[in-house]
Amino acid sequence: MSFHPASIPLLTVSLTFATLLGGCGVETSSNTRPPRIPEKVDRLADWLSGSFENATQADADPAFARLSLNSCRVWPDRTDGHWIYLEEAPADDLDRPTRREMRRIRIDDQAPLVSEVFAFPTGSTPPAGSWRHPENLDAVDPFLLLPNEGRLGGTTLLRTGSLGGLR
Numbered sequence: 001m002s003f004h005p006a007s008i009p010l011l012t013v014s015l016t017f018a019t020l021l022g023g024c025g026v027e028t029s030s031n032t033r034p035p036r037i038p039e040k041v042d043r044l045a046d047w048l049s050g051s052f053e054n055a056t057q058a059d060a061d062p063a064f065a066r067l068s069l070n071s072c073r074v075w076p077d078r079t080d081g082h083w084i085y086l087e088e089a090p091a092d093d094l095d096r097p098t099r100r101e102m103r104r105i106r107i108d109d110q111a112p113l114v115s116e117v118f119a120f121p122t123g124s125t126p127p128a129g130s131w132r133h134p135e136n137l138d139a140v141d142p143f144l145l146l147p148n149e150g151r152l153g154g155t156t157l158l159r160t161g162s163l164g165g166l167r
Contacts (some may be wrong), residue, residue, distance in 0.1 A: 037082065038107055044115075045082035045105045049073050053091055066091040070131040074102075075142065081106025081114075083142065087131050095128045102145055118145035 051070045058066040071086040081104045088099040102118040120126070121144055130136055 072131045072134040074137045117148040119148045
């Protein structure tokens with residue numbers, strides 16, 4: 001087999017490209033399992049999901065309005081932590097939430113548990129009551145959420161002691 005001199009640069013470029021693709025360290029096997037989310041992250045996400053009210057506090061102290069906080073886990077297939085959608089509203093008017101946000105519970109090198117708060121970009125806030133139908137939140141793109149650093153609890157590192165047995 002003979003090569004025409006003009007085909008050698010094309011062959012060199014093709015082989016170089018094939019080598020780069022093959023050696024870039026990208027796992028293409030469908031047998032690769034995603035990393036497992038630790039049990040303590042599962043437990044904290046479970047505790048933070050559900051419906052909560054401050055009725056006892058509001059009844060005891062008129063300075064506190066009666067509030068309802070409803071949250072649900074979303075995006076169960078994600079491997080970067082557990083994501084929770086949260087709505088806070090007056091207990092007597094759940095269709096008018098005063099706060100809507102996403103939280104991500106995860107671990108990292110700085111702390112055993114990290115809770116991050118994210119805001120929705122302008123115009124993409126889900127409708128009130130979305131916690132009742134978490135599948136409707138699948139349309140939200142987590143990469144477009146805005147880290148809510150200006151709010152207390154924007155990122156909380158849970159470092160010391162225990163939280164209900166979480167260590």
